[in-house]
Amino acid sequence: MIVTRFAPSPTGYLHIGGLRTALFSWLWARKNGGKFLLRIEDTDMARNSEEALKAIIKAFSWVGMSYDEEVYYQSKRFDIYQKYIDQLLSEGKAYKCYMSKEELDALREEQMAKKERPRYDGRYRDFNGTPPAGIEPAVRIKAPLDGIITFIDGVKGEINISASEVDDFIIARSDGTPTYNFVVAIDDALMGITDVIRGDDHLYNTPKQIVVYDALGFKIPRFAHVAMINNEQGKKLSKRDGAIDVMEYKQNGFLSEALLNFLVRLGWSHGDQEIFSIEEMIEFFDPKDINKSSSSYNLDKLYWLNSHYIKQKSDEELSSLLVGFGVNIVNHPKKSIILNATKERAKTLKELSSQIKLILETPSNYDEKSFAKAFKDENTKGLLKAFGDNLKVANPKSKEDYHKALEDFVAQNSIGFGKIAQPLRLALLGELSGAGLDEIMEILGLDECLIRIDNIIKN
RNA sequence: GACCCUUUCAUCUAGUGGCCAAGGAUGUUGCAUUUUCAAUGCAUUCACAGAGGUUCAAAUCCUCUAAGGGUCGCCA
Numbered sequence: 001m002i003v004t005r006f007a008p009s010p011t012g013y014l015h016i017g018g019l020r021t022a023l024f025s026w027l028w029a030r031k032n033g034g035k036f037l038l039r040i041e042d043t044d045m046a047r048n049s050e051e052a053l054k055a056i057i058k059a060f061s062w063v064g065m066s067y068d069e070e071v072y073y074q075s076k077r078f079d080i081y082q083k084y085i086d087q088l089l090s091e092g093k094a095y096k097c098y099m100s101k102e103e104l105d106a107l108r109e110e111q112m113a114k115k116e117r118p119r120y121d122g123r124y125r126d127f128n129g130t131p132p133a134g135i136e137p138a139v140r141i142k143a144p145l146d147g148i149i150t151f152i153d154g155v156k157g158e159i160n161i162s163a164s165e166v167d168d169f170i171i172a173r174s175d176g177t178p179t180y181n182f183v184v185a186i187d188d189a190l191m192g193i194t195d196v197i198r199g200d201d202h203l204y205n206t207p208k209q210i211v212v213y214d215a216l217g218f219k220i221p222r223f224a225h226v227a228m229i230n231n232e233q234g235k236k237l238s239k240r241d242g243a244i245d246v247m248e249y250k251q252n253g254f255l256s257e258a259l260l261n262f263l264v265r266l267g268w269s270h271g272d273q274e275i276f277s278i279e280e281m282i283e284f285f286d287p288k289d290i291n292k293s294s295s296s297y298n299l300d301k302l303y304w305l306n307s308h309y310i311k312q313k314s315d316e317e318l319s320s321l322l323v324g325f326g327v328n329i330v331n332h333p334k335k336s337i338i339l340n341a342t343k344e345r346a347k348t349l350k351e352l353s354s355q356i357k358l359i360l361e362t363p364s365n366y367d368e369k370s371f372a373k374a375f376k377d378e379n380t381k382g383l384l385k386a387f388g389d390n391l392k393v394a395n396p397k398s399k400e401d402y403h404k405a406l407e408d409f410v411a412q413n414s415i416g417f418g419k420i421a422q423p424l425r426l427a428l429l430g431e432l433s434g435a436g437l438d439e440i441m442e443i444l445g446l447d448e449c450l451i452r453i454d455n456i457i458k459n
Numbered sequence: 460g461a462c463c464c465u466u467u468c469a470u471c472u473a474g475u476g477g478c479c480a481a482g483g484a485u486g487u488u489g490c491a492u493u494u495u496c497a498a499u500g501c502a503u504u505c506a507c508a509g510a511g512g513u514u515c516a517a518a519u520c521c522u523c524u525a526a527g528g529g530u531c532g533c534c535a
Contacts (some may be wrong), residue, residue, distance in 0.1 A: 011534085022532085042535095043535080055532085099533095108532090112460075115460040115461070117530095161463075165463090179532095181535090184510080185533090200528090200529070201528095202532075204463070218531055223513075224509085227464080228528075229529085230527095236526095236528075265471065265484090267472095270469085273483090280492065291471095291472080292466095293464090295470085295471065297470085298469090298486080300485055310500075370502095406494080416494090417493095417494040421494035432496080435496085435497090436494080437495085452521095
């Protein structure tokens with residue numbers, strides 16, 4: 001059984017980098033009929049934010065990634081960790097360190113000055129004298145002193161880190177609370193995680209966690225470290241960058257399936273295929289096909305994907321999605337004509353909603369430049385009026401009727417289509433570009449068309 | 460500074476020694492279509508980081524160089 005997990009710390013919003021590794025983990029579990037767990041890494045109480053936690057769960061539900069079992073909170077599992085700290089202490093695999101913060105800083109500075117990699121020097125590793133007074137000790141684990149820590153990374157291949165690079169790191173702070181690398185290893189082992197898929201900023205935590213696995217006699221899972229996503233400037237995505245908060249994509253009118261499709265192709269591929277339904281992602285995903293190199297994201301492709309998925313959506317789905325963008329056509333009798341007229345020219349739901357609003361709302365004013373352009377010919381108003389009169393007589397019903405009315409009018413007056421089309425569009429939409437005139441008029445109906453034509457003539 | 464990772468078009472990528480004078484997609488530009496804007500179709504543009512090896516043969520293997528990234532907390 002494959003068990004994967006996503007283990008964010010609730011210190012910021014979920015950004016697309018996190019969403020992508022979560023997606024990879026989720027796909028791998030679903031593909032194998034395994035489990036995908038959600039675990040909140042909140043051991044550092046001072047830095048937790050309730051809001052951030054809610055945002056993460058909200059984002060998960062938006063994209064439709066379901067997790068198994070309940071959400072695990074590390075802050076509720078301290079007694080478990082304590083047990084293992086005591087165990088390691090009594091087995092002599094961990095020890096108390098009485099070094100003060102100041103001493104530690106001094107040591108680090110000294111090592112930096114000598115151009116060495118800063119690391120704990122092990123001074124309390126075999127200490128059995130009288131501890132200094134007034135200092136609450138932290139607990140450190142005994143890391144191997146020599147040799148090489150090796151693991152096979154599912155993405156990068158064999159990774160070798162010499163043991164001298166891994167110091168006796170702290171597993172419990174002086175206030176008794178356990179630290180990240182310790183609890184991650186314990187939880188992953190206890191929860192039976194078989195595949196740890198995470199960002200490669202954790203690559204260096206892996207040897208530390210292996211030290212914990214070994215000390216506790218746990219089985220080491222498979223690791224797959226996914227390279228980072230960079231921003232368009234090729235720099236690391238920052239959590240503070242509001243534009244990349246997952247929920248902002250929703251607010252900006254992106255469909256979750258477009259975002260997921262976009263993310264799955266960032267660092268992963270399946271031949272030349274670009275469009276993946278969720279089912280196909282699950283079917284084809286394999287961590288072995290994840291790229292080693294980091295990638296930068298490119299909004300153009302997301303827009304392309306998004307318009308693709310907008311066109312795929314049913315009228316029912318689209319119209320209910322649009323409610324969130326201030327357009328309610330759920331029960332509109334001409335819903336499907338409206339959507340057909342507009343969805344081809346919208347890259348986002350936001351754009352779609354404003355296209356629809358343009359049609360549904362009677363224009364109250366006209367852009368000066370556009371007006372001047374469309375009405376630069378003095379006869380234009382007269383032409384529009386004549387067209388309105390013709391319409392009244394023709395009494396068109398369908399978009400074919402309207403089309404015929406237009407054609408007839410152009411033929412009768414021997415003018416180019418553009419002569420009437422541009423002013424008419426401005427009259428109907430208040431804009432010079434947008435949906436086809438036939439469709440717009442069918443949606444509006446004869447009366448509203450005449451009102452709008454009349455309005456612009458009076459302008 | 461030390462250690463680790465990475466390097467194919469502007470961007471995402473295919474590619475595991477011959478099928479590659481490098482394929483797909485987005486973007487660009489052009490043409491067609493059209494009442495506008497789109498959409499669509501067709502075409503166009505653009506890359507193996509560099510230098511040395513190994514080999515009959517290298518984008519693919521090896522070495523070095525360069526550039527980018529990551530990590531060095533009683534943060535996660």
